[in-house]
Amino acid sequence: MSSDFNTNLNKPQLTLRFKIDEKDFLIAGESASKTKKALQQLGLKQEIVKNIAIIVYEAAMNIVIHAIHGEIKIIIVPDQIIVLSEDVGEGIPDIELAMKEGYSTAPQEVREMGFGAGMGLSNIKQCSDELEIKSTVGSGTTLKATICLNPIDKKQVETGAMYL
Amino acid sequence: MTLREIKDILNAEVLCGEHLLERKAETAFACDLISEMLALANSNTLIVTSLINPHVIHTAEIMDAVGVIFVGGKKLSEDIIKNLDHGNIPVLSTPFLMFNTCGLLFSKGIKGCIRGKRFE
Numbered sequence: 001m002s003s004d005f006n007t008n009l010n011k012p013q014l015t016l017r018f019k020i021d022e023k024d025f026l027i028a029g030e031s032a033s034k035t036k037k038a039l040q041q042l043g044l045k046q047e048i049v050k051n052i053a054i055i056v057y058e059a060a061m062n063i064v065i066h067a068i069h070g071e072i073k074i075i076i077v078p079d080q081i082i083v084l085s086e087d088v089g090e091g092i093p094d095i096e097l098a099m100k101e102g103y104s105t106a107p108q109e110v111r112e113m114g115f116g117a118g119m120g121l122s123n124i125k126q127c128s129d130e131l132e133i134k135s136t137v138g139s140g141t142t143l144k145a146t147i148c149l150n151p152i153d154k155k156q157v158e159t160g161a162m163y164l
Numbered sequence: 165m166t167l168r169e170i171k172d173i174l175n176a177e178v179l180c181g182e183h184l185l186e187r188k189a190e191t192a193f194a195c196d197l198i199s200e201m202l203a204l205a206n207s208n209t210l211i212v213t214s215l216i217n218p219h220v221i222h223t224a225e226i227m228d229a230v231g232v233i234f235v236g237g238k239k240l241s242e243d244i245i246k247n248l249d250h251g252n253i254p255v256l257s258t259p260f261l262m263f264n265t266c267g268l269l270f271s272k273g274i275k276g277c278i279r280g281k282r283f284e
Contacts, residue, residue: 117198
């Protein structure tokens with residue numbers, strides 16, 4: 001599924017990419033660890049790095065558990081970081097329901113590994129300044145989480161001024 | 165309290181990260197669900213779990229945990245430990261079960277995490 005999100009392509013940027021395959025549980029953790037190390041090298045605050053690593057981990061786990069395959073991009077622009085997750089898979093029929101803490105469609109074997117507690121999307125939301133999810137049943141899901149690197153931008157996202 | 169002191173209190177075995185035992189922990193989070201660890205635990209927390217797999221260690225690393233304690237004497241296989249040894253997360257195994265592990269830590273002054281603290 002290709003993305004039609006605005007990702008501020010005009011600005012200079014750096015992008016990290018991770019290909020995620022179905023049932024490859026270790027790749028999810030590795031993607032998040034690598035993201036964390038890369039962002040630490042950029043000198044970002046510990047709390048921001050942690051939040052982005054959590055978003056990448058949860059988004060990657062969602063692809064591993066629910067989709068056929070997908071890709072996660074971490075796009076770094078001067079004032080914000082965008083985590084873009086795109087997958088080919090079943091899609092989400094009811095996004096509002098999927099956002100609910102505790103709601104999960106993960107199979108039993110996944111839960112036995114400690115995943116699939118139904119907190120992934122709400123967790124991503126808590127760690128983001130803005131979250132957009134688009135999904136087509138039978139086709140796939142794209143998720144865009146935006147994290148602002150300074151408080152002024154945060155205000156712009158809250159009021160929607162950034163996209164005017 | 166340092167991890168070395170915690171190791172003694174819990175009669176724990178160090179599975180990896182012996183060199184990191186001077187790290188200090190003030191809070192602990194006991195849980196067997198990955199997403200809950202990511203959602204609810206503060207940074208610099210000790211993870212207490214009976215969930216034994218490498219994902220727990222990845223999770224601990226991502227959430228800036230101080231270390232991981234496996235309860236009930238559970239251990240990861242040697243292969244997995246070998247891969248983790250270059251990592252940044254000390255992993256201990258205590259023979260105590262979950263309730264007693266938490267009780268011992270609490271009685272020695274380790275506090276629980278407070279939900280939402282990360283966002284304050």
